[in-house]
Structure formats: structure tokens, C-alpha cells
Amino acid sequence: MNQDYEVIIGLEIHAELCTKTKIFCGCKNAFGAEVNTLCCPVCMGLPGTLPVLNKQVVDYAVKMGHALNCSINRVSKNDRKNYFYPDLPKAYQISQFDVPLCEHGYLDVLMDGDVRRIGITRIHIEEDAGKLIHDDSFDGTLADYNRCGVPLIEIVSEPDLRSAEEAKAYMETITNILLYLGISDAKMQEGSVRADVNVSVRSRGQKEFGTRTEMKNVNSFGAVYRAIQYEAQRQIEVVSGGGVIEQETRRWDDAKGKNYVLRTKEDAQDYRYFPDPDLLTFEISEAHVQELKASIPELPVAKALRYVKEYGLLPVDAQLLASNRARSEFFDSCVATGKCDKKLICNWMIGDIAKILNERRIEITDTALTKESLTDMIALIEKGTISNTAAKTVLDVIIEKDVSPAEVVEEKGLAQISDSDALLTLVDEVLAQNAKAVADYKGGKTNVVGFLVGQCMKASKGKGNPAILREMLLSAIDKL
Amino acid sequence: MELYRKTAAELSGLLRKKEVTACEILDDTLARIDAVEPRIDAFLSVTAEAARAKAREVDEKLAKGEAVGALAGIPVGIKDNICTKGLRTTCASKMLENFIPPYNATVVDKLNAADAVIPGKLNLDEFAMGGSCENSYFKPTKNPWDTERVPGGSSGGSAASVAACEVPLSLGSDTGGSVRCPAGLCGVVGLKPTYGAVSRFGLVAFASSLDQIGPFGRTVEDVALLFGAICGADLPHDATSKDYHFPGMDADLKGLRVGIPREYFGSGVSEENKAAVLKAVDMLRDAGAVPVEISLPSTDYALSAYYIISSAEASSNLARYDGVKYGYPGDRKGTLNDLYLSARSEGFGPEVKRRIMLGTYVLSSGYYDAYYKRAKMLQRMIAREFTDAFEKCDVIATPTTPSTAFKLGEKTSDPLEMYASDICTVTVNIAGLPGVSVPCGFDQKGLPIGMQLIGPKFSEAKLLGVAKHYETAVGGFAVKEL
Known part of the structure; x- marks a missing residue:
């Protein structure tokens, strides 16, 4: 990587929470079931159905907030993010807009034993969408709504990460914490943790950030690393060649090791956020916030x-x-x-x-x-x-x-044999069989003694005391 | 025995005395529907088979001497935006022409538990958007008092079916006046309960923060009976529902202060409507009430705030109708966008599309603050003014509608004029209050006039008590001969 440039990275990590039921209905929250068997009129957004918030989701998110040193907004609400897509049955995702459950936190990440403090902008709760299935045997797209309404937290970092290594370490630490708290399975291969990666570059010493691009749904630590390496390199090449970075969303193809433009700024969606009138503002008592804080283990x-x-x-x-x-x-x-x-x-x-x-x-x-x-x-x-x-x-x-x-x-009968007499025959045998090693030793290659100890251990079926064997070997060789 | 003319309370008495059976009541209801439907067009579907099964079940229970529910054997018509399991629920829209919900609305479950009999689903303005019932994709409903005129909307079928004695009771929904306005224009009693008093689960959403299911009847007592059966908390299904129990009507009228807000008696309201309401207030005064003049200054802005908030929510609530999973399927030959475009362009009628566009606009970035946010501020102002007003009075009396029923087609070309028919009722939804419309006389053309009584949150007992007093004082409400 060109050392004249600094890479600026921010991560939005989506983690599925392992609550028993979904976020707004009573459907079981589980991975891997037969398609469209874990859904109901509510999570499929059928006419007239209404969401009711699962309190466990709030508790889990607040725990993560504490783990990431956030302040907790005890009075919070749910907002609708409106967009059309066939995996989103209501055509809006219930999320949180201007009052996230947790904000203004930080996470200490260990990089080669040193602590790097990464700012956490916010953590909010939201529902996952369904899955679209493209199958060669079928001329069209199939929809599986099992994942609709699976609870998610989105953890947004400040643009504090400075390298692909750091971003990877940050994501690993977040995943470890999710597992520590027992609030997510954090199984990358099942898509229960996914990252949107924001990358920009600037000349070293420059104060302003460069224009950033976003890569959506990067699904493993390795992919995060590779996607950032690729995108940073791409941007540096553009900028150093006198070009301009466009604000855009790009798709990372991990198999090909390349990314492609998905949406430009002009196509940016207007999500028309507004408070969800089906869900009232909710309040968490200070006592409960403290109770959750007390439940956080040493991280x-x-x-x-x-x-x-x-x-x-x-x-x-x-x-x-x-x-x-x-x-x-x-x-x-x-x-x-x-x-x-x-x-x-x-x-x-x-x-x-x-x-x-x-x-x-x-x-x-x-x-x-x-x-x-x-x-x-x-x-x-x-x-x-x-x-x-x-x-x-x-x-x-x-x-x-x-x-x-x-x-x-x-x-x-695994006890070590420390009795010299019992080992003596063994040492003699080994020395006899390894005349070359003995010669090497005498010729100054003293490290072959390790090899000879190993041979003796093998001959004793692991029972010989290696320290004693070593001494015996050395004195025996001296006598030769 | 003309059972169809009887009130729910009367039918209930006859049934319990075993003078009639639930099946006989149903037969009479179905015969009446057959007889008048060609002139009224209140029903979108008649569900005789399911109704007969329920009526038989009630008769069997009675024959065995088992306990029956509060509405045993009483026919209750359901507005067709309230989900009925296994029975078509269309919202009077081409979009949901063949939609059969796999679940019941909570109110329908409650009616079943109360042993009510559901003879059919009632017409409305498409997705409950409109004030005349003319926005139905299927047909306009006619006002029983003059079949060349509208019944009001959006619960036009619910009001007309009760006024035409097809059913003694029906359920409607009220987002900006959709129960009270048609009740007023059809000369029946209609209650819009406090927001949260009745579960909205299974009511196809128009504007979630304003929608509320409400009962219609020809007497106050019947409306109270139905309201008592459907209200109450439904926390597993509706986070906005409240743990409310209807204690029955409050009979005490002594010293009751009746607020008369001057803003509701302005130039936008016909002289005849104003005079009829003031005359009704005089009768309440004679019965011991005290009229108090009050002011609700933000009323002028209420209509704008209402159309912004309700359209914003509607634009989001109706986005799910994309032709993908159910409903009008649209053109599936092209791209995903083609599918969305054709399903939504062809599946929705013009008024629904107008509201979706209006709502999308007011929520757009750059316009959100100027429209939606300001409308929400107005909402808080209007609610506060009501709270202040209820320091000075116990209930508020206003006309329900600015005029009596207009002719079919008279206002269809002018949406704004149509919107203005909600002018007296929208504030109640905006403030989340209960309001009831009771008949208070007729204009010179012989068309009914409605009086709206508004109370503080969860004052239904008082409101219906006052309405009942008035009903008794005028010797009952007139029923149209058909």
C-alpha cells in the first residue's frame, strides 16, 4: 500500500440476536429451518397485522451497549425505514433512526498487544429481512420469509479504523463480545454477523476525510480484510492518478476479489424515516439498565x-x-x-x-x-x-x-523412568544405532542431542525422564 | 314478526325468553338483506353459510341451557377492512379483491366469543379513504333516507345497513370521522372510541395512529352493548391497545357542563345543522346540563394536519401491496419495477393513489420538517387545547358534519370539497379522544342531521350516558321505512 496515503475505515456491523422468538411476533428465531416455516401473518406483513416489541431484544442490545461503553437512551422508539424490495414484506423495515438505544461508546481493541480505542457511534435494534433464492432450476426468484423479523443490532463505529488489519481485529473483538454476552451465535457462515464497510483515503497529514464508498454485506473477517485492501488500493490509484472518488455503494465479490458499483449517489434512496405509529415510545427503568450492566462479565x-x-x-x-x-x-x-x-x-x-x-x-x-x-x-x-x-x-x-x-x-504405567540403570541399556542402544548423529555431535553440531533425546523417549515409549536421559546421553558420548 | 326492525337489546331479550331462535333472527336478517340490498348496496359479501353455523351453535347452547355470550344470536355486520378468517376481506379495493385472511381481527374473535352472528361484510371507501362511500372499487352504497344520496364515508355500508334495518348492529372504522360522519348522514348512532380502547389487530391499516374501530346501532343502548363487547387490552397483538373496561353508561346528567366550541359553528357549517345541534343542547339543558361556550382555536389547522399525518402513514402502510405475495398480481412478465408499477397503478383507485403520493411527498427528505413535523406539532397543540377545554366542560357538542347527505357524484370531482366534510370530526382522531354521533333532527329535505359529542379519553361511559339521556328526551330516534 502506498505510504503517502492514509486509509480511513468505519464499520457497520449487523448481528442477529439469539432470542427465542422474533423481534415483533411469536415466531421461533432459528436458522436452517425448511423455507417459509418460521413465519406468520405478522412477520410476513399481512394486512391488518401489528408488531409488538420483544423485550428480550431491548435487553440484549442494552447489554451490548454496556459492553461497548455506550450511554443508554432509556426513552427510545422504533422508526420505519421505507423501501421496496421483495424480501421486505411490509415495504418498510422497523428500525431506529434518530434515537438509537445506545450511543457515544468505544471499544478497546488489542493490536499486537497494544490497545487501540475505536469510537462507537451508536447501536440500534431493527428487524432482519427475508432471503431471496435464485435457483437455476427455476426461471425467477423465490422468497424465504423465515428470516423476516429476526432481531438485529447494528453497531456503527466512528471512522477510527486505519487499516484492514485493524478493521479485522475490531470485527473479531465485536464477535467475541457478542459470544461472551451470549446474545448472538455470531456465526459468519450463517450470515448472523455481517458488515457494511465504509472506506476513504486521504494524503497523510490532510485533515479532511476523503469521499467514502460503502461496501454492503461483507460476510467474513477475511472478506472484510480483503475488501478493504482492494478498495483502499483502488481509491489510492484513482486519487494519485488525479481522479476523484465518487460517493457510491459498491458490491464486494469475495470470490473474484473485486468490487463493482451498485448505486451511485444520484440513486441514493430516500428512506422517508418516521416514527412507527404501531409501536409506542418505550422506556427502560434506570434500575433495569443498572441490572443489565451488572450482568456484563469481564470482557x-x-x-x-x-x-x-x-x-x-x-x-x-x-x-x-x-x-x-x-x-x-x-x-x-x-x-x-x-x-x-x-x-x-x-x-x-x-x-x-x-x-x-x-x-x-x-x-x-x-x-x-x-x-x-x-x-x-x-x-x-x-x-x-x-x-x-x-x-x-x-x-x-x-x-x-x-x-x-x-x-x-x-x-x-506412564510414570517416568528416572532410574539410571533402567535407562542405561536404552541409551547405549540409541547411541549404537545413531553413529552419524554421534559423529555430528563430536564434530560440533551439539543440537543433535535433542534428536537423540527424542529417540530415547521413543524407545522408552514416552516414559523416560527427558532431563535425565539428556544428562546420560551427554556423559555416554563423552566416554565414547 | 318483523324481527329486523328490533334493536339488539330487544332481540337479545326475545332470544333469552326463547320467543325466537338465533336461526329465526338470521333468516329474517337475510330476507331483509335480500329485500333492500338492490336499493342500498351496503354489503360486499353476504356470508350466510358461516352465519348459519354460528346461529345454530347459539341455538344449541340455548337448548342445552348453556351460558351464551352478551351478543348471542345478534347479527353484526362488519366493515370489509376488518379481517375475517376464511372470509374475503377486500377493503373495497381491486388490490384485495380476492384476499382471504388466514386470521381474525381481535374484534371478530371477540364477537365470536360473545356469540354474535356475522351475516356479511360491508362496503366502504377504498381502504377507508373517503367521505361518501363512492370510492369503493365495487359499487357506491346509497343513503336509505334518499337513495340518490351518499351514506357518507368511509363506513358507508356499516351506517346504511343499520339505518336500512338490514342488521341491528355493525362495526366500522374511524380515522378522521369515518364512523361518525356516515352515522350522522344516515341518522343512526356511531361511536369512535378513545384511541387504544379497541384493538386494531386485524383492521387493515389506513393511518395507524388515528384508526379506531367503532360500533353503529339504531339506539345508544345497542351501541353501548357492542362497544362493551369489543373494547379492552390486546397486548399480545396490539401495542397501542389499552387495558380499558367499559363500566356501562353513566346515567347522571346533573350539573353536566356541555362545551359549545365557537369554531365548530362557523361559516363552513350549514345553518340547519347548527340550529339542530343547538336545539339538542337546549334539550340537554332542560334535563339539567349547563351549556358553556368554549374555544378550540387550532381547529382551523386541523384538517391540514390530519391530511398530512394520515396520508404519511397511509403511504407507508399501503406500500406492502406490491403484487408479490397476495392481492392484485400485476404484470409478471417484465422487471421487478414493472411488477410494482402495474400492480399499484392498476390495483389502487385514484383517491388511494392521491393519498399515497401526498404522504410520500410530506415524508420526503427536504419536506419532512415543513409538513410532517409541523403537522405533528399541530397535533400536540390541538390535543392540548382539548385538555384545557375539558377543564371548563365535561363534554363538547358540535355538528357531526357541515351539511346533510349530498347527492351521489356531487363532490367526486373536487377532492378538497370532499375532504372538507371531515372538518368537524378530524380533531377527535388527532387528539385520540372518543366521539359519538347521535341523530338530532332533520333538515328541510328530510335528511338526518347528526350531533357529535366529544369527551376526554376513556369517557365513553359519560358520552354514551349523555347520548342516552338525549335519546330518551326526544322519545327515541326515527327509523326510515323502506
């Missing part, structure tokens, strides 16, 4: 910073650990036992355990692992009772069944 960024400060974890590890609520809470409970080293717990959590969970697409709470079993296992490593290799075998057992690691060690 990922604060948690990561605490892990670095209090436990001395590496920022990158702390961030990874804190990004998942269930795992970080499990980590916290392990730390609270005081039985073993915090860094070791972290390594196991973000290493072998994360690998198993991710492979099986399950969460820590879906396993048999307990704070006791994990910390007991790590304590056995610390005491030298088992090797790291043997611990992996223990982990495989205790993740399936709540049994004590000591029993597993006993049962499977």
Missing part, C-alpha cells in the same frame, strides 16, 4: 490485559486464551486452584486442548475435563512424575472421562 480485552499483567502471559497467548469465554473461564478456575503454574495451564489450554476442541468442533464444557483433573495432570508434570509426552496420553483420557490423572498414570 476479552480486559481479561487479556489482566492475564499479561497478573500472570505474565505473552500478549499473543493471553489474547488467544481470552477470546473464548468458556475456555478463559475454565482457565480462571484452574488458576484459582493454585495447584500449578499458570503459564503451563495456558500452554495446555491454547495448545493441545484447543487443538482437540477445534478438531472436534466442541467447547470445553462439552468435555469431561475439570479444573481438578487438568491441574492435577500439570502438577504431575511439574513433579517429574510424567513427561509431556505421557501427559498427552493422560489428557486424551481425562477429556473423555472424569478420572484422576494419577489413576491414569498408574493404570497405563
